[in-house]
Amino acid sequence: MAVSVASASFVAHINAHQPLLLRICRMYCAAAGDQQDLYQEIVLQLWRAYPRYEARAKFSTWLYRIALNVAISDLRQRTRKPAPERFGPALPDVxxxxxxxxxxxxxxxxxxxxxxxxxxxxxxxxxxxxxxxxxxxxxxxxxxxxxxxxxxxxxxxxxxxxxxxxx
The missing domain is CATH 1.10.10.10 (Winged helix-like DNA-binding domain superfamily/Winged helix DNA-binding domain)
Incomplete structure (x- = not known):
């Protein structure tokens, strides 16, 4: 299956900005599992919005805006509905x-x-x-x-x- 030019471009952008996305995830989530979930949600929302990206603003500005909005929404959702208690040892505070x-x-x-x-x-x-x-x-x-x-x-x-x- 051939990868489209848009898909390849998106993946290249995400790879180039991955450290930034990981810092956002660390800032808004303490547990490693929550950070991974947030990272996946941010990438999903970026992928959904990518067809509407216009190069009027820098890519990093566009990415920041979406990533921060997703992180803040995710944090608010998690604080409204706390996760159920998990069995086993508690995850360390990152x-x-x-x-x-x-x-x-x-x-x-x-x-x-x-x-x-x-x-x-x-x-x-x-x-x-x-x-x-x-x-x-x-x-x-x-x-x-x-x-x-x-x-x-x-x-x-x-x-x-x-x-x-x-x-």
Whole structure:
């Protein structure tokens, strides 16, 4: 069976942006299984929307917008209907298992602080950590650059407060 040009193009885009998608999944889900489920749901929604993608915006901007919307919707759905208790040992908290290295404790503390943020605030942090400009953030989130500046300042203050509490 031949693979269409659109399919090949989509797969190439997803492969190129896979680290970004995985970071979004880690930001919104603690358990590895939930991260995998969210990743699959994001890719499915991207595939469904791909025929309507127009190159007016950068692909990464389009991808961010869809991925963040799916992640936030998924989180809201999971918090409305908690998963039933599972048998066996509990899955480890991914945020509590940072990469090894000299800053592992700092990274774990940062993830714990980020976990306390709202869905939308997490999106701001993710975009900031991805070194997106305020202009790109505004495009992705559908708000003005001025609003991005204000919200980023508030999120940074909130994170500082959480980090001092955790210290």
């Amino acid at each position: 945020a509590a298992l940072p990469d090894s290295g000299p800053n592992a404790d700092d990274l774990a503390q940062l993830y714990r602080a980020i976990a306390r943020l709202s869905d939308v605030e997490k999106a701001f942090v993710l975009l900031y950590l991805e070194e997106r400009t305020y202009e790109e953030m505004a495009d992705i989130l559908g708000i003005t650059q001025n609003n991005v500046r204000v919200k980023m300042h508030r999120v940074q203050d909130k994170l500082r407060h959480f980090l001092t509490q955790l210290a």
